[in-house]
Each structure stands twice: as structure tokens, then as C-alpha cells.
Amino acid sequence: MNPELSKSISNHPLPHREGEGWVSLLSPEQISLWHQLLSAAHNIVLTCHRGPDGDAIGSTTALASWLRRRYPETDVRIIAPTIFPDFLKWIPGADDILVYENHENEVRPIVEAADLVILCDHGELSRMWTLGDVVRDHPAPRILIDHHLNPEPGIAALIVSHPNLSSTCEVLLRIMLELDPPPALPVREGVVSNEDKSLLPSNDSAPSLTGRAGGESSFLTHDEAVSLYTGMMTDTGAFTYASSRPEIFELISILLQYGIDKDKIYRNIFFTYSPNRMKLMGYMLYVKLDVWKKAHTSIMTLTNAERRRFNVLNGDTEGLVNLPLQILGMKLSVFLREDTEHPCIRVSLRSVDDFPCNEMAAEFFGGGGHKNAAGGEVWGTMDDAIALVKKAVQKFMPQLKAK
16 A cells, blocks of 8 residues: 555545535534534434435435434434335334334324424425425424435525535535544454555554444444445446546445445345346336337336236336336436326436436426436326326437437
8 A cells, every 4th residue: 555645544534635526515604503403402303205215215324323323312213204115124224214104193293393303315395295294384493414406495404415416325424524524544454454554654543443243433333334335326326327526436435444245235225126026127128118219218107007917016116217228329218107105107217428317307297306317206197197208308309319
């Protein structure tokens, strides 16, 4: 290891870059407000958007654990507006998440007893469906931690939202590093040779980590690092989009120091398909895939009758929208599926390169998201949704046909 690099890593957990690199996310006023709100809170509720994904579950579970260790006298609860996919239930802390939908009478009093609500991974209370109404009517102050465009005005007393970052988990990890930076990155046994370790400056206060069984530093625990990595990985399609900045991988290198097994996390997310899910995937590609060649667009639809035919479980449709993007020249993939609880069509959009899924979602489907991954809904029939997709594609045809 280069001595100068070793010295830099040991002395500066976050490298500082000119321009768009490691600029502070929090102003001194925001840091002061954070401490003020957290110190005054006795009952904290963490929430996320409906249909929670890996970033929503990862950010809330990591933050809940991190807060419990720093404010042991404070009650910290996680409440999700709706159920989340089965393939996310292995995430540390997911077992403690309360679901609001269909459990309103038990969960609403917990929200109403909160003296601080922290919103993760969304910037609009409407994205929480009926739970958003409860939060809006409750007088407790709120904190927003997010990475989506245009947060709702007045949604929180403290808003930390950075659309240029890959995920809410990246935003959260940056916040943690600014609020409570470790004196040095932990050095795991076996990762750095004895010869290289002799190059590191002596620091008796630096945390030491030998893996989960060998002890954990006060900055992060193994489980918190797992949750944060999961959110960053899932919100970037396993780092295939929105993840070209070198800072992301510097943050990953920090998380790896806490003994996480990134390969196992990947398998837990993507290698958990049931036989029915595999059959559904074949059916969707062979029967339901419609390619609009001139628009470099594909569309797939799924009805509730087809769900029942394939015995589709919660989470079995995740990732299907990404498959058509493997077709040469494809720019946009659209996946329409009937909602199982409400009379609407859920819309998922995925794209490559510079096509703005979030703009299409906002203009036509009452939704939003990221440039390459967004969604919304159509309150009507499947035919209504298909007609609206055709209208949206026609509007964005110049961008879809551009080379």
C-alpha cells in the first residue's frame, strides 16, 4: 500500500475533492436543527413510501438502529405504508417494521404518539397513501432524508434531499459521517498486510474491527452496514446506473470494512426466485412482450387473472421491467400491472442513457422517480393505461429516436 494513500485513508474517512466531490450535505444550521429535534424527541417514527423497495427498507432499518444506539432512552419505530417484497425481509431489522395498511387501528396511535417523524426515500406525503394523511395531520416536526427531485414544499422542518446522489442510503451514510465521523476507517484483520499496517499512523482511539464476531465500532454496526449497502445496490440496479461517481465506491469501501458480504447480499436480493416466478418470467417474455421498434420501446402488461394463474407472490414481479432493456437498441421499458388492492394500473418505467423516465412519469402517470427508473399509476382499465403509454411515447418520440 502506498504510504501517502494509507495516511490519507487513516486520517480522513471522507476524501475531500474539488467540485462535485465530498461537499458537506449539512449546513451548520441543519446540524444544529438535527441535534435540537433529536434531543427533544422521546418517540420517533420512521416512515417510507408505499410499496417499499430496498432503499426504503435499507435506509429506515439502518437509521433506526443507528438512532437507538445514540439515543437509548428514545423509542424508535419503523412504519411502512404497505407491505414490502418477501425478498427484503431478511434485511436486519425488517422483522420489526409495522405495516399501516390493514392495521390502521393498531398503528395509527403509534404515529399520533410520535414527537418526531423522519421520512425516508420520498419527498411527497401522498406517496405514503393513507398513512401520509395521518402524518400530515399530526403536529410533530418532521425530518426528510431523500434523493428524489422537488420535495413537497413544507414537508419537513429539516429537509436533506440530494437528487444527484444514488440513493437515500447514500445520503444517509453521508449524513452519518458528517454528524458522527469515526476517527479512522476500521482495519479488518486479513485485509491489510502487517507490512502495510506499519505504514498507518498510530491512533489509539481509532476503531478496530475484525468482522461481526470480533466486535464493532461505535460508528456503524455490521447490520447497519448491510442495510446501507442493500439500499445503495438495489437503487442502482446493482451499480449498473446512477453510480458512476467514484465517491459511491469510496463509500462502499467504508461499508466493506464492517464485515459485510456483498456477494451474499446480491444473492439474497436477486437469487431468491420461486419456480412460479421463473415460469412467469418466461410467459412475460414469450407472450406478453410487445416491442415498438421505431420508438425503441417495449411494453409488458400483467393482469390479476394472470397473477392468480402463476400464483404470483409478493415481490415476484420485481425486476421484470428491466429484462427488455437487454434488447439491442432498446431505450425504454414499460411494465403495466393491475394493482391487487386498488382499482388502478401500476406503471413502472426503466430506461438507459439519457432518457428521462422521471419526466414521463410525472407528466403522464402522476408519479416520479429517477432519470432511469421511475413509476406512477393510472386510475382506470388496462386499455386506458396502454392508451396513455402510447400518448406518452408519442410525446417523447424525439428523445426515443435520437441516437
